[in-house]
Amino acid sequence: MNINSKIYVAGHNGMVGSAIIRQLKKEGYTNIVVRSSSELDLKNQKAVNDFFIEEHPEYVFLAAAKVGGIGANIENPAIFLYDNLMINSNVIHAAYQSKVKKLLFLGSSCIYPRLSSQPMKEDYLLDGKLEPTNEGYALGKIIGIKLCEYYQKQYGCNFTSAMPPNLYGENDNFSPEHSHVIAALIRKFHEGKVQKSKEVIIWGTGSAKREFLYVDDAAEACLFLMKNYNTSDHINIGSGEDISIYDLAIVIKDVVGYEGEIVKDTSKPDGMPRKLMDNSRIASLGWNHKISLKEGIRKTYKFFLETYN
Numbered sequence: 001m002n003i004n005s006k007i008y009v010a011g012h013n014g015m016v017g018s019a020i021i022r023q024l025k026k027e028g029y030t031n032i033v034v035r036s037s038s039e040l041d042l043k044n045q046k047a048v049n050d051f052f053i054e055e056h057p058e059y060v061f062l063a064a065a066k067v068g069g070i071g072a073n074i075e076n077p078a079i080f081l082y083d084n085l086m087i088n089s090n091v092i093h094a095a096y097q098s099k100v101k102k103l104l105f106l107g108s109s110c111i112y113p114r115l116s117s118q119p120m121k122e123d124y125l126l127d128g129k130l131e132p133t134n135e136g137y138a139l140g141k142i143i144g145i146k147l148c149e150y151y152q153k154q155y156g157c158n159f160t161s162a163m164p165p166n167l168y169g170e171n172d173n174f175s176p177e178h179s180h181v182i183a184a185l186i187r188k189f190h191e192g193k194v195q196k197s198k199e200v201i202i203w204g205t206g207s208a209k210r211e212f213l214y215v216d217d218a219a220e221a222c223l224f225l226m227k228n229y230n231t232s233d234h235i236n237i238g239s240g241e242d243i244s245i246y247d248l249a250i251v252i253k254d255v256v257g258y259e260g261e262i263v264k265d266t267s268k269p270d271g272m273p274r275k276l277m278d279n280s281r282i283a284s285l286g287w288n289h290k291i292s293l294k295e296g297i298r299k300t301y302k303f304f305l306e307t308y309n
Contacts, residue, residue: 001029001058001059001101001102001226001227003028003029003030004031005029005031005058005059005101006031006033006055006056006057006058006059007024007029007031007032007033007057007058007059007060007061008032008033008034008055008057008059008060008061009021009024009032009033009034009060009061009063010042010060010061010062010063010064010087010091011062011063011064011065012034012035012036012063013036013037013171014063014064014065014067014171015167015168015169015170015171015172015173015215016063016106016164016167016215016218016219017061017063017064018170018171019169019170019171019215019216019218019219020061020063020219020222020223021034022216022219023216023219023220023222023223024223027223033055033057035051037064042064042086042087042090042091043083043086043087043090044090045086045089045090045093048090048091048094049090049094049097051094052094052095052097052098052100053098056098057098057100058100058101058102059100059101059102059103059226060091060095060100060102060103060104061103061104061106061222061226062087062088062091062092062103062104062105062106062144063106063222064087064091065083065084065087065106065140065141066079066080066083066084066087066137066140067137067173067180068080068137068173068178068179068180069178069179069180069181069184070133070134070181070203070269070271071177071178072177072178073133073134073136073137074133074269076136077135077136077137078136079136080134080136080137080140081136081137081139081140083140084137084140084141084143084144085139085140085143088105088140088141088143088144088147089143089147091103092105092144092147092148092151092159093147095157095159096151096155096157096159100157101158102158102159102160102226102230103148103157103158103159103160104160104161104162104222104225104226105144105145105147105148105159105160105161105162106161106162106164106222107141107142107144107145107161107162107163107164107234108137108138108141108163108164109163109164109165109166109211109236109238109275109277110130110131110134110137110138110141110272110275111125111130111138111141111142111145111163112124112125112127112275112277113126113127113128113129113130114128114129114130114131114132114272114273115128115129115273116128118274118276119240119276119277119278119279120236120275120276120277120278121236121278122163122233122234122235122236122278122281125142125145125234126142131271131272133269133271133272134271144161145161145234147159148160148161148232148234149161149232149233149234152231152232153232158230159232160225160229160230160231160232160233160234160235161234161235162221162222162225162234162235162236162237163234163235163236163237163238163277164213164218164221164237164238165210165211165212165213165238165239165275165276165277166180166181166182166210166211166212166213166275167180167212167213167214167215167218168180168182168183168212168213168214168215168296168297168300169214169215169216169296169299169300169303170215170216170299170300170303171215171303172215172300172303174186174187174304174308181210181245181248182212182248182252182297182300183300183304185200185202185248185249185252186252186256186297186300186301186304187304187308188200188201188202189249189252189253189256189258190256190258190301190304190305192258192260193256193257193258193259196260197260198260198261199260199261199262199263200249200253200258200260200261200262200263201263201264201265202245202246202249202262202263202264202265203245203265203268203269203270204245204264204265204266204268204269204270204271205246205264205266205270206244206245206246206247206249206262206264207244207245207246207270207273208244208245208270208271208272208273208274209242209243209244209245209273209274209275209276210242210243210245210248210274210275211238211239211240211241211242211275211276211277212239212242212243212248212293212296213237213238213239213289214289214291214295214296214299214300216291217239217289217290217291218237220287220290221237221282221287221289222237224282224285224286224287225237225282225287228285228286229285235281235282236277236278236279236281236282237279237282237287238276238277238279238289239279239289239293240276240277240279240283240289241276241293242274242275242276243293245270246262246264248293249262250262251293251294251297252297252301255294255297255298255301256301
């Protein structure tokens with residue numbers, strides 16, 4: 001990928017896509033093609049095909065997805081599966097038809113089995129049953145991984161996939177109904193602080209453990225892989241560290257400055273007991289994350305205050 005290559009970032013308005021745009025510009029890439037969802041519905045095969053014929057991008061970052069937290073996934077499994085199946089199938093097939101030089105697909109750590117051995121190696125894909133609370137989303141991502149793998153196997157396409165852990169940061173979704181855990185807790189603790197409430201409720205037992213990666217680190221990893229990784233095997237990109245949801249809540253409480261109590265609602269699901277990925281493969285290639293969890297949460301809270309207040 002040279003500095004003048006035409007690069008399409010699918011999902012550029014989302015948290016990951018916008019971070020990839022920032023990283024591309026930081027590294028001097030300017031020939032970037034984007035379309036908002038109102039301009040291009042990636043679930044529409046003809047519209048996607050027409051776009052690729054018109055623009056003919058050389059490189060594609062497929063960061064577009066239907067995303068949401070545990071509550072949204074439980075309530076809308078069909079939508080999460082259908083939307084992601086259509087987005088991934090349409091973009092990957094159109095990239096093949098238009099002879100894109102390279103495509104990088106963004107997956108998720110939820111592709112791994114619910115009771116997977118820890119840390120989760122790339123080889124553990126399809127090694128057991130998925131976590132029921134986000135199975136629809138996970139299946140959509142698994143199909144994207146396999147499409148990249150099979151299009152390289154059958155057609156010789158340079159299509160590959162990167163698996164991030166839970167991402168957070170600038171342009172995250174702080175909606176009470178649809179946000180992921182860090183954004184949801186930032187909002188809860190901030191509102192608790194403003195309203196001087198005595199307690200903030202978190203879902204589940206708080207014992208589930210998660211790995212988190214600040215979105216700008218994820219974007220840097222994506223560019224690193226686009227330039228340095230050329231196999232169809234999907235690859236983990238993470239921090240190599242995890243934390244319980246309860247301990248995470250304590251960190252966020254401290255950053256926000258909330259002084260009340262944390263109460264666990266054990267009637268709510270925990271989701272997968274633990275999700276820690278083995279990041280040794282990408283580390284062996286020379287990439288490691290830079291932003292610590294507490295620093296990333298500070299940056300995210302600053303963004304929240306600047307954007308929502």
